[in-house]
Amino acid sequence: MSQPDGPVRGRHLALLPDRWADDCEAAVAEGYGFVRTDLAWASTEPTAGRLDGQRIEQLRQAAAMAHERRLGVWLRLLQPTVPTWFDNDGAFTDDRAAARAWPRWVERAAEAVGDVVDGWVPMEAPYAVTVRSAPGDARRQGEVLHRLVVAWRDAWRILRGGPPVATALDVAVVRPAMTDSQPHLDAARREDAMRWFTWLHGLTTGEVAIPGRADVELADLAGACDVLGVACRGQVEAVLHRTAEMGPPRPLALTYRAPAGSDAERAEATARMRDEVAVVAGELPVGLLTELG
Secondary structure (H helix, E strand, C coil): CEECCEECEEEECCCCCCCHHHHHHHHHHCCCCEEEEECCHHHHCCECCECCHHHHHHHHHHHHHHHHCCCEEEEECCCCCCCHHHHHCCHHHCHHHHHHHHHHHHHHHHHHHHHHCCEEECCCCHHHHHHHHCCCCHHHHHHHHHHHHHHHHHHHHHHCCCCCEECCECCCCCCCCCCCCHHHHHHHHHHHHHHHHHHHHHHHHCEECCCCCCCEECCCCCCCCCEEEEECCCCHHHHHHHHHHHCCCCCEEEEEECCCCCHHHHHHHHHHHHHHHHHHHCCCCEEEEEECC
């Protein structure tokens, strides 16, 4: 997502056949170098082990349109909605389900479209996935987070050596709800660790460190990304510098989704974010992915 001659900007596009060409033209006009979209697991593998050929062909055609306009195509493989059959098996709350289904999905996706993809985003916002999978249960959240780290490592093992692989970590500046309350301080520290330390320390050292669980070494976790991507809506300089300091030495990318509002308001917010990233880009190798849809 970044090049020696400066940061590359990208835009996230929904995979809508009737709009893709126009959206790609708009991305080129806005100066973007790549687009990111989804290969939706739920609709592409609605039955375990069987891919929907129409979905695969749709993605391949979309990639061809983007490449004709000299846009790279990055692909996200895990969305908030997972296949029903995977969810019924426990999804990432179950060791066997996660260890069996996720690597097979990544392998099938790579076999089906890897030749037309310019970059991979295997999963996005792992902290949100963790909390959504086990709301209000700290012990189960720790288990889910560990499985997600293993899932990331498994995706890296499958995809490394081909198009670059980027994280999309939902880091944030975490503050306690009440600074004079010890439970709130403890909760803030735990959230901070799960958003930041577990992932960036793990990608640097290969050690999985999760609050409330014993630290363990995980083979092939250290350095398991080509681009260190983070999601952020504010405090860009602090977030990117902390990411660079804690994580492995990799190019940085920032994913930004404009807040709700009118088109003009969203465009203005995106422009402000672009300006903030440009300032940091003078100090760090960072690119910007905006999500305008």
